[in-house]
Amino acid sequence: MSIVDRIDAALDRLTDQQKTGLAIGAGIGAAAVLGYCAHRAIRSRVPRSGKYPSNTLPTDAYDAVIIGSGPSGSTCAFYMARGGARVALLDKEHFPRDKYCGDAVCTPAIRILEEMGVLKELVDHNEANFADSGGFVSPSGLSYIGASKERLGGAAACAVKRTHLDMRMAHKARDTGADLREGFEVASVPLFDAQTGLWSVTSAKGETVRGRVLVLADGATSRMAMQMGYCTEPPKGVCSRAYVEGGTHNADFDGVCFYQRESLPGYSAIFRHPNDELNYCYYLIPCGKDGMCGDVTEADLKRLHEGAIRHDPFISRALGPKAKVERMKAAALRLGSQGVPRSYDDHLLIIGDAAGHIDPLTGEGIHTAMMGGKAAAATIMAMRKTGNFSRASTCQYERAWMRAYGHDFAYSKRGAELIYKYPILLDACANEMQRVGDPMMTKWAEVMTNMRPKTYFLRPDVALPMGFALLRELWAQRIAKRPDAYQATASATAA
Ligand SMILES: Cc1cc2nc3c(=O)[nH]c(=O)nc-3n(C[C@H](O)[C@H](O)[C@H](O)COP(=O)(O)OP(=O)(O)OC[C@H]3O[C@@H](n4cnc5c(N)ncnc54)[C@H](O)[C@@H]3O)c2cc1C
Ligand SMILES: *[C@@H]1O[C@H](CO)[C@@H](O)[C@H](O)[C@H]1NC(C)=O
Numbered sequence: 001m002s003i004v005d006r007i008d009a010a011l012d013r014l015t016d017q018q019k020t021g022l023a024i025g026a027g028i029g030a031a032a033v034l035g036y037c038a039h040r041a042i043r044s045r046v047p048r049s050g051k052y053p054s055n056t057l058p059t060d061a062y063d064a065v066i067i068g069s070g071p072s073g074s075t076c077a078f079y080m081a082r083g084g085a086r087v088a089l090l091d092k093e094h095f096p097r098d099k100y101c102g103d104a105v106c107t108p109a110i111r112i113l114e115e116m117g118v119l120k121e122l123v124d125h126n127e128a129n130f131a132d133s134g135g136f137v138s139p140s141g142l143s144y145i146g147a148s149k150e151r152l153g154g155a156a157a158c159a160v161k162r163t164h165l166d167m168r169m170a171h172k173a174r175d176t177g178a179d180l181r182e183g184f185e186v187a188s189v190p191l192f193d194a195q196t197g198l199w200s201v202t203s204a205k206g207e208t209v210r211g212r213v214l215v216l217a218d219g220a221t222s223r224m225a226m227q228m229g230y231c232t233e234p235p236k237g238v239c240s241r242a243y244v245e246g247g248t249h250n251a252d253f254d255g256v257c258f259y260q261r262e263s264l265p266g267y268s269a270i271f272r273h274p275n276d277e278l279n280y281c282y283y284l285i286p287c288g289k290d291g292m293c294g295d296v297t298e299a300d301l302k303r304l305h306e307g308a309i310r311h312d313p314f315i316s317r318a319l320g321p322k323a324k325v326e327r328m329k330a331a332a333l334r335l336g337s338q339g340v341p342r343s344y345d346d347h348l349l350i351i352g353d354a355a356g357h358i359d360p361l362t363g364e365g366i367h368t369a370m371m372g373g374k375a376a377a378a379t380i381m382a383m384r385k386t387g388n389f390s391r392a393s394t395c396q397y398e399r400a401w402m403r404a405y406g407h408d409f410a411y412s413k414r415g416a417e418l419i420y421k422y423p424i425l426l427d428a429c430a431n432e433m434q435r436v437g438d439p440m441m442t443k444w445a446e447v448m449t450n451m452r453p454k455t456y457f458l459r460p461d462v463a464l465p466m467g468f469a470l471l472r473e474l475w476a477q478r479i480a481k482r483p484d485a486y487q488a489t490a491s492a493t494a495a
Contacts, residue, residue: 063087063213074166079374104269127165128160186201214347241281245324263304266363285333286335334356375400411454428466431476
């Protein structure tokens, strides 16, 4: 008997009075659900009216002035311009410019790039390498590299140099109608005039632009947000980068993450570009006591970065003896909204790294920068219709990014703490990958690139096999005393 049949039979046995009672109960329940949904729908819209409808915008002013045209600023500018808004997109640099980064672009970003028409340009110019063979080395040296193009088909990441990516995105925003102003360094705090409801933003050279909404998109140091009091502390994470010349190395994969035990929950990674150049970087992820990234600090980055090139058995083998490695560069990571308790205010939004929108487990933030930039554009377009630019409206942006990826930050942070305390969890992941192969690797990649929430690992059908993998690893490491594969590979390489 099916569940439905059982319920039917139970209903048959009820008296009419009981049935009426049930119907009323169900009615009240349904009304409550509908009421709640209606309440949610109303709450998730911006207020209907305000002081600044479109016809009050002076012809020389913009609907929004965006400071910074990295992935977050350019995405926001693109969607605003496409919707017919007037937008100024300011950057202190001239494109093309370099940005220290691991260059790994996750699927949610790839989708937005496709929508913007930028992906096609990157592909046409051979500037994007879709990762078909990718993998992972666990703290005790268990490795899994999915190597089949066919099975890993739905790539979860591609590698694009930021010199190319950021230039094409900024230019796409400009070609769609945004006013891109390069070499415009905002050096002083923008001023808001409550009378006209306009911001004035002035460059170091003295040019001024005015706009209804100020969007801070100036990157992880959040200089503007700091000076304006929205950000309270410098970023706590850090990451290195070095390019390796194409043709000088031995890497035969597209992307691999290496979880060295010493620097957990941080990790290092190598991604390959279309011209066979490699991007090698080393992430230190804040965890534990203030100022610490697990057992190491920012001061250890150079040692770890250079040490791994020479002594990590997997990395030194991938690079080989003749690799031409660029001098180490490094930049800050502001993870999980660190130091930025609120991303909105009257006539103001903070997006991308400036708001700390980097995943606290992976250190990746290009896709979140772009998703947040798009959400900010949607909120600004809605406010433009109603003329209400107050906090009651701008808070919709925070709701949107929380829904899209912000809720995951707490789980990611917890995930980082877990793998710092129990590195064996990563060994168990690798063990399970070695057992079931690419399907597990694909799931892992999807969770790590925000295509699935981190809570996916808690689902019984995922958690149970992981539990068994953990038992297998506990057995192998604690009882069978399997030698550490990192040590074993290291001595094999040395010999
Ligand atoms: C070493 C490293 C490796 C990383 N690896 C990855 C990775 O592999 N994958 C991933 O997804 N993420 C990675 N990240 C994170 C990623 O780089 C950021 O999340 C992303 O760049 C955020 O984009 P954004 O637009 O918010 O800021 P940014 O890209 O930093 O852009 C900010 C822009 O603002 C401009 N600007 C700053 N101040 C001013 C001013 N006063 N006036 C005018 N303009 C100004 C800057 O010139 C810059 O163009 C890495 C970060 C680091 C440091
Ligand atoms: C915008 O809407 C909010 C909420 O309805 C209201 O309190 C506020 O006064 C409005 N702001 C302006 C400038 O009209």
